[in-house]
Amino acid sequence: DVVLTQSPLSLPVTLGQPASISCRSSQSLVYTDGNIYLNWFQQRPGQSPRRLIYKVSNRDSGVPDRFSGSGSGTDFTLKINRVEAEDVGIYYCMQGTHRPPGFGQGTRLEIK
Amino acid sequence: VQLVESGGGLVQPGTSLRLSCAASGFTFDDYAMHWVRQAPGKGLEWVSGISWNSIHTGYGDSVKGRFTISRDNAKNSLYLQMNSLRADDTALYYCVKDQDMDVWGKGTTVTVSS
Numbered sequence: 001d002v003v004l005t006q007s008p009l010s011l012p013v014t015l016g017q018p019a020s021i022s023c024r025s026s027q028s029l030v031y032t033d034g035n036i037y038l039n040w041f042q043q044r045p046g047q048s049p050r051r052l053i054y055k056v057s058n059r060d061s062g063v064p065d066r067f068s069g070s071g072s073g074t075d076f077t078l079k080i081n082r083v084e085a086e087d088v089g090i091y092y093c094m095q096g097t098h099r100p101p102g103f104g105q106g107t108r109l110e111i112k
Numbered sequence: 113v114q115l116v117e118s119g120g121g122l123v124q125p126g127t128s129l130r131l132s133c134a135a136s137g138f139t140f141d142d143y144a145m146h147w148v149r150q151a152p153g154k155g156l157e158w159v160s161g162i163s164w165n166s167i168h169t170g171y172g173d174s175v176k177g178r179f180t181i182s183r184d185n186a187k188n189s190l191y192l193q194m195n196s197l198r199a200d201d202t203a204l205y206y207c208v209k210d211q212d213m214d215v216w217g218k219g220t221t222v223t224v225s226s
Binding site: 048050060 | 146148155156157158161170171172173206211212213214215216217218219
């Protein structure tokens with residue numbers, strides 16, 4: 001099975017400062033159709049996960065443009081331009097290229 | 113678009129439970145569906161998935177042979193039959209829409225304990 005490794009696992013950030021989360025895959029996530037099925041999810045305290053980014057870099061409807069995704073092959077990054085209080089929570093990467101689909105361990109973002 | 117899970121509860125080890133997910137606001141039979149779980153204080157774990165027409169199903173290693181996913185497109189519903197439940201099946205179970213998991217329900221809690 002594909003293993004997704006996120007870093008850091010804990011991310012203390014000052015309000016207004018940028019944040020970056022890495023997700024590395026044990027295998028290339030390029031599918032036979034040329035797409036890369038790597039998504040990012042945010043889980044705020046006490047809430048269900050919410051998809052932020054799909055296919056590496058596409059923001060979901062309603063997601064602030066301070067969130068961006070990038071990467072290729074096996075290395076992917078979620079960036080937050082200027083962290084706001086509402087961004088506190090756990091962030092997960094997820095791959096849907098290979099079966100079974102799977103998630104990274106999660107990165108807990110907190111405000112310093 | 114809404115997904116509402118039900119059927120969770122407190123059960124003893126070795127028993128069975130059937131979860132349901134009622135879908136609304138989209139054309140249910142156009143999409144694959146998944147069950148994803150989250151044990152207390154832990155991360156997300158994919159449990160099972162099913163194609164739009166039920167032809168293809170898949171299971172995580174930890175539930176293979178014990179859980180069965182199914183759907184009824186006429187009722188816009190997704191199900192998870194869970195047999196031989198173990199303590200480590202204790203989790204919040206989410207119903208999730210589509211291969212890319214774009215919509216999640218609020219979840220239903222399953223607690224397996226004697």
